[in-house]
Amino acid sequence: MWTTVLISGISLGSFYTLIALGFALIFGVTRNFNLAHGELLVLAGYVAYWLWKVCALPFVCTFPIAILVLLLVCLGLQRLFARLSEPLELNSIVLSFGVAIVIQNSMLFLFSGNYRLIRIPSLNQGIRFHGFYMSYGQLTLLLLSLIIIFLLYIIMHRTYLGKALRATIQDKEAAALAGINVAVMGTLAFCLGAVLIGLAGPLYGCIHYLYPSTGREATLLAITITIFAGVGRLSGIILAGWIFGLAESFTVIFCGSSWREMVAAVLLLTLLAFKPHGILGEKL
Amino acid sequence: MINSSSIKNFRYGLSKRLKLDKVVLLMALFFLLLLPVLVRHNDYILQVFTHALLLATLALAWNILGVSGSISLGHAAFFGAGAYASALLSLDSGLSVWLTIPLAGFITTGLGFIMGLICMRLRGAYFALATLAFIEIPRVVTDNWDGLTRGSLGLVGLPGFPSLHLGSWHIDFYSSITASYYLVFVYSLVLLGLVGFIFRSNLGLALQAIREEEVAAEAVGIQANSFRLLSMLLSAFFTGISGACYAHLVRYINPGLVYGLHFSAIPMIFAICGGRFTITGPALAALIIYPLDQFIFHPLIPAGHEFLYGAVLIFAVLFMPAGFWGRMQRNTGVVLSTKPSSSVV
Numbered sequence: 001m002w003t004t005v006l007i008s009g010i011s012l013g014s015f016y017t018l019i020a021l022g023f024a025l026i027f028g029v030t031r032n033f034n035l036a037h038g039e040l041l042v043l044a045g046y047v048a049y050w051l052w053k054v055c056a057l058p059f060v061c062t063f064p065i066a067i068l069v070l071l072l073v074c075l076g077l078q079r080l081f082a083r084l085s086e087p088l089e090l091n092s093i094v095l096s097f098g099v100a101i102v103i104q105n106s107m108l109f110l111f112s113g114n115y116r117l118i119r120i121p122s123l124n125q126g127i128r129f130h131g132f133y134m135s136y137g138q139l140t141l142l143l144l145s146l147i148i149i150f151l152l153y154i155i156m157h158r159t160y161l162g163k164a165l166r167a168t169i170q171d172k173e174a175a176a177l178a179g180i181n182v183a184v185m186g187t188l189a190f191c192l193g194a195v196l197i198g199l200a201g202p203l204y205g206c207i208h209y210l211y212p213s214t215g216r217e218a219t220l221l222a223i224t225i226t227i228f229a230g231v232g233r234l235s236g237i238i239l240a241g242w243i244f245g246l247a248e249s250f251t252v253i254f255c256g257s258s259w260r261e262m263v264a265a266v267l268l269l270t271l272l273a274f275k276p277h278g279i280l281g282e283k284l
Numbered sequence: 285m286i287n288s289s290s291i292k293n294f295r296y297g298l299s300k301r302l303k304l305d306k307v308v309l310l311m312a313l314f315f316l317l318l319l320p321v322l323v324r325h326n327d328y329i330l331q332v333f334t335h336a337l338l339l340a341t342l343a344l345a346w347n348i349l350g351v352s353g354s355i356s357l358g359h360a361a362f363f364g365a366g367a368y369a370s371a372l373l374s375l376d377s378g379l380s381v382w383l384t385i386p387l388a389g390f391i392t393t394g395l396g397f398i399m400g401l402i403c404m405r406l407r408g409a410y411f412a413l414a415t416l417a418f419i420e421i422p423r424v425v426t427d428n429w430d431g432l433t434r435g436s437l438g439l440v441g442l443p444g445f446p447s448l449h450l451g452s453w454h455i456d457f458y459s460s461i462t463a464s465y466y467l468v469f470v471y472s473l474v475l476l477g478l479v480g481f482i483f484r485s486n487l488g489l490a491l492q493a494i495r496e497e498e499v500a501a502e503a504v505g506i507q508a509n510s511f512r513l514l515s516m517l518l519s520a521f522f523t524g525i526s527g528a529c530y531a532h533l534v535r536y537i538n539p540g541l542v543y544g545l546h547f548s549a550i551p552m553i554f555a556i557c558g559g560r561f562t563i564t565g566p567a568l569a570a571l572i573i574y575p576l577d578q579f580i581f582h583p584l585i586p587a588g589h590e591f592l593y594g595a596v597l598i599f600a601v602l603f604m605p606a607g608f609w610g611r612m613q614r615n616t617g618v619v620l621s622t623k624p625s626s627s628v629v
Contacts, residue, residue: 033409035416083602089409090355094556095601097357101549101594109588216545220420223413258428258436265420272414273402 003132005249011138013245014145015203016221017238021152022196023222024229024237028169029189032081032092037197037222038215039103044070044201045210046107049116059120059202067198073103074194078187100215107212118205141203148199153234155192165189217261224268305613309564312571316469320462330461334533336574337468338526339550343558343566344472344479345522346551349515350560351483353495354407357548358399358415361422362392362520364543366527368426368433371442371537381445381532388528389521395422396520400513407498416548423543438538445532464533471529472567475522480563482518491515492561523551546590553593557600559607568609 023037034040047069048062077099084091123137156162167175168185176182208214225244229236248263315322316333323329346359370388374381403414427436445457445467457463482488490511493501498508527547531537551566554573558565573596581589604611 033413080598080602085605087408090412091601093357093409093412094355094552095598097549098553098594098597098601101597102591103594105588105591105594107588109585109591112587213545220417224417227413256428259424262420262424265417265424268417269402269414269421272406272410272417 001253005253006246007132007134008138009246009249010242011134011142011245012207012248013242014149014238015141015200015207015241016225016244017241018145018148018196018200019204019218020222020225020229020237020241021149021234022193022200023219024226025165025189025196026193027226029165030078030081030186031088031172032084033089033096033223034077034081034193035093035096035219036077036100036103036215037096038218038220039100039107040070040073040194040197040215041201041204041218042210042212042215043073043103043107044198045118045205045208046111046116048202049118049205049210050111052118053116059118059206062202063199066201067195070194070198070201071191074190074197075187078190082183082186100219104212104215111210111212113211116205116210117208118202120206123206137206141207144199144203148196149234149238152192152196156234161188165192217264220264220268224264224271227268227271305609312568316571320465325462327461330465332575332578333571334461334465334468335578336571337465337472338530338533339554339574340567340570341468341472341475341526341529342523342547342551343554343570344475345519345526347555347560347566348479348482348522349512349519350552350555350566351488351495352491352512352515354512354516355412355552356415356516356519357412357552358418359519359523359551360543360545360548361399361415361419362395362523363527363530363547364419364426364537364539365395365422366392366524367531367537367542368439368539369524370528371439371531372433374443374532375439381443385525385528385532389525392524392527393517393521395524396517397513399520400516404509404513404516419543419545419548423539426539426543433539436539438536438541439531440536442531442535442537444535468529468533471525476564476567478522483563487511487514495561549593549597553597553600555607557596557604557607559610559613562607562609562613565607565609569607 019037019041023034026032026034026037044066047066048059051057051062051065052059077096080095080099081092084095120137123140124135126133126135126137127139154162156166164175164180165185165188167178167180168182168189172182175185204210204218221244225237225240228240228243244263244267247267248260251263252260316337319333320330342359342363346356349356366388369391370381370384373379373384373387377384379387399415399418402418403411406414426433429435433439445464447454447456447458449455455463457467483492490501490506493504493506494508494511502508527542530542550570554569555566557573558567558569560566573592577589577592581592585591600607
């Protein structure tokens with residue numbers, strides 16, 4: 001049983017990392033809290049569901065289209081955020097809260113409130129190995145998440161663009177002084193975030209029922225992981241994602257699945273109460 | 285504690301208010317007073333306005349905390365706790381609804397104290413995030429504590445307001461929506477008066493000083509955290525009472541409904557659209573936006589009509605950070621806030 005919990009925790013945790021990365025990137029570069037993050041994720045999930053169910057596309061082909069849709073939405077969102085005045089963080093929370101309501105209701109209008117799930121039968125089978133069991137779904141989730149995180153790591157740490165992004169995360173003004181176009185970096189962060197959400201959304205639709213108001217959970221999760229890790233620390237985000245996934249798995253095993261929703265909230269409140277500036281990062 | 289000349293200036297400013305907004309307020313008041321006669325006791329319209337008035341009280345209560353510059357996204361926690369506390373008390377202990385409602389208010393004040401302990405060290409965005417996360421705790425507890433709350437299916441058949449006998453007068457809230465309407469109307473008027481009183485009292489002045497510049501406020505002897513906690517307790521108390529009223533008016537509650545994001549979002553949206561730093565703005569926004577939603581958008585787009593709330597919030601944040609009432613008062617020369625830059629959300 002322990003190995004099962006561990007496996008599901010790590011696999012779920014890697015996926016949570018993937019969800020949180022988009023949020024962390026956008027927040028880090030632009031200092032905008034995007035409370036509509038979960039709604040965007042669910043929107044990507046819905047796009048994938050619709051393509052998969054109605055247009056009967058193979059599941060893999062839904063990713064590029066979901067990314068495309070998300071890119072359009074995120075660029076629009078970025079235009080809205082760019083108009084905000086100081087204090088940026090608080091204003092962005094209020095603004096994106098409004099955006100979240102609009103997206104939620106648009107999804108309700110377009111896709112109705114029914115529960116949807118992208119059901120891929122082969123993902124439910126699994127491998128049994130020396131007494132522990134892992135479904136293909138968990139394996140896919142784990143591998144895909146790790147691959148995407150690795151690619152993002154390469155972009156952030158091995159390319160010039162990544163260097164510029166990291167510089168902007170660390171200090172906006174100093175980055176601007178060094179000749180980095182901070183506004184372009186902001187747009188790029190939104191684009192990268194959109195790609196990450198577009199990749200995570202269809203996967204989210206496979207493991208979680210989609211309905212318009214389910215996004216809040218993912219938002220809370222992304223915020224918790226980002227604050228836990230501190231901004232600009234990829235390794236911290238992975239660690240936070242795993243801790244989070246394990247905490248959820250253990251809660252489900254020991255307290256029942258109905259208490260799962262409280263994990264994010266309790267973790268976030270504890271974090272904010274004791275470490276308002278993040279655990280690994282010096283300064284949020 | 286607070287510089288007395290600033291109080292004088294402040295009070296002078298209020299008395300100098302141009303007549304236009306007073307006229308608007310009086311007209312709104314008369315409209316609401318005569319509404320049942322105007323609509324010939326049309327049940328649907330009265331129901332919508334009863335609900336609008338209840339939401340107005342939520343916005344007013346939210347704004348007691350909002351005036352200190354904090355934005356709470358977690359008032360659904362108080363609303364739901366108030367609704368559940370009063371519902372369970374009236375169901376299980378058999379107390380009169382008139383008694384369980386204030387009791388529910390005190391219980392939510394306790395919850396507000398817990399939230400205050402956790403959140404008071406945080407400022408700005410982090411305060412908002414913490415309050416957002418806080419809703420989950422009472423919601424999940426209510427959902428899972430089946431023995432006390434009867435679980436996620438909710439409570440059905442709650443007692444309504446018992447009828448009142450005032451001499452020869454007999455007011456039956458059970459069958460007459462007009463009576464319920466006037467009940468909520470009176471409550472919102474009382475709360476409006478209280479909020480006006482609080483805003484002009486030393487507490488209100490201190491809260492505004494904290495909002496403008498916390499360090500400077502501390503320097504003149506305002507204990508920012510105690511005042512912020514006090515405003516949160518007051519806000520929680522009245523939100524709890526509104527929640528309790530909701531439970532006995534609608535007579536059906538479940539955790540997803542009363543702890544839903546809806547009841548966190550709505551007071552914030554009304555307060556920001558109406559003007560966070562005004563006394564009546566939030567209530568007026570509730571009385572305009574909610575009927576607009578129910579009479580026009582709901583019939584047009586049955587699924588997804590609530591996008592209106594998001595849209596007005598986005599519009600207000602980007603183009604009218606002082607809210608429409610705040611803007612109007614500024615144009616007429618008087619606002620509670622003196623520093624224009626501070627009125628940014």
